[in-house]
Amino acid sequence: MKFEIMRDRLLDGLNDVTKAISSKTTIPILTGIKIDVTDNGVLLTGSDADITIQTFIPAEENGDQIINIIETGSIVLQARMFNEIVRKLPTNDVEIEVENEFQTHIRSGKTEFHLIGSDASEYPLLPKIDDENKFEIPADLLKAVIRETVFAVATSESRPVLTGVNWIIENDELICVATDSHRLARRKVKLENLPTDVDSIVIPGKSLNELNKILDETSNPVQIIMSNQQILFKTDHVLFFSRLLEGNYPDTSRLIPTEFKTNITLDGKTLLQAIDRASLVAREDRNNVVRFETLEDNAVKISSNSPEIGKVEEQIPVHSIDGDELVISFSAKYMMEALKAIDGQGQEVIVQFTGAMRPFILRQVNDDSILQLILPVRTY
Known part of the structure; x- marks a missing residue:
């Protein structure tokens, strides 16, 4: 040679x-x-x-x-x-x-x-994948889908299937879901020519993170070929194979509430920055917990308290509050990652609550294709 x-x-x-x-x-x-x-x-x-x-x-x-x-x-x-x-x-x-x-x-x-x-x-042979179950997705859209979901996969191996992102095909829609059982990220994308033989697979989060680095170098559509054990991504001169995770992914659709007691519409960037400031105190405390409280006159109070460090309080204006008064606590880290995923920078976001100890959701006001769900933290 x-x-x-x-x-x-x-x-x-x-x-x-x-x-x-x-x-x-x-x-x-x-x-x-x-x-x-x-x-x-x-x-x-x-x-x-x-x-x-x-x-x-x-x-x-x-x-x-x-x-x-x-x-x-x-x-x-x-x-x-x-x-x-x-x-x-x-x-x-x-x-x-x-x-x-x-x-x-x-x-x-x-x-x-x-x-x-x-x-x-x-050297081991490459996996054989029948290219019947093939579809295309623009590279920038695939990158966005990965960015908006993969951060929410579980890092613990106690339930291996949760370390991956569940891709579900329903009708003409690809639904991508990740959860670590404390939060959930979901992204829906309408695509043409989706396969009909495979309706649900789980791709390891690690694989998607590595794929994302390769997608930085292309702007062409990515071909995706799915089987029951493997998935193949084809881009320009690169083939990216990943094994799939075994096991049944939990049915997460029933976790997402459909009725809400409190709806708050506000600027995503303002909320993100306020939580970021509150997390300076929260971060030093073991739980990284921030408290969120509705006030009169279309405002909410963000606060955090650490016995060893001190406390922080901040009021931010909101566009509207509909429904019951609310006091709720949650992980600052989860909330900030969720806001970044729904691209809440300078966007109007809606946060919808079903009670102080029930999961709540975040999404953009006029777009429910990206949804983030977070479980609150009990603080007493």
Whole structure:
């Protein structure tokens, strides 16, 4: 195997595939990057068995030669070392040659590295996914959907299925739900040509966070192919495979209240900033709890009290208060993350309550496609 390639293009590819590689893997070959050289270009693969990322660098692009392929072949090279070497090579011209079994030579300018590779035939095969259940979504919309839901997944492994985001297909709508049992984030998106064979899957939150980093580099539509065990995201020259979480995701639709005793409409940015200030005191206290109280004359009071630190109180104006008076306490962190997710910066938001110890919801005033639900905290 022998080829010449531009260092910057090789680095771009390595940056993508190394996102899937974990030093904690129990399969030694998965600490490496698989390099397949064909007549058409170079295919790089990285995997930790849960996530697999594959990127293709074409030999030619827009009439420009990017890779000079002298001899095809395959090799697995230790990912961390190979990445560091390529990053520090002195010129943009790189030659990689494999001879005598797995002896790999990396040359650039007057620098030459010798690495011992591994047999590519020992690298696990990519999962096979039938592309019947395929649909498209714009990259910026997919990024938004991930940003608005993935933060609410559980971080504890006590219920593994809650560490993922539940994607549900109903009619012509994709419904994405995440919950850690203390809060819930839901996003609905209308899309065309949604699959009919798969109606509910759970994608690990970790996978979606890694996918989001790759989506930063594309503006083209993303193709999504779903099966019962795997999901594949196709973008430009990158394939992103993720295993799905097993187990039944709880039916969260019944958690979302439909009748409310108190409705408050206010500026999202004002509320976020007030809670941020109150959390300065709350953060030092173990519970990070902020108190929220309706007042007369269309105002609410945000306060926090820590016996060791002190207390803070602030009144903010609201656009309207309908219904019962209310005093409720909640996590400042959860509330701020929910407001950021519904893009409550400079937007009018509505907060709807069903009582002091019942879950409440937040959404934009004229848009219920993004909904956030938070459970209050008992403070006595």
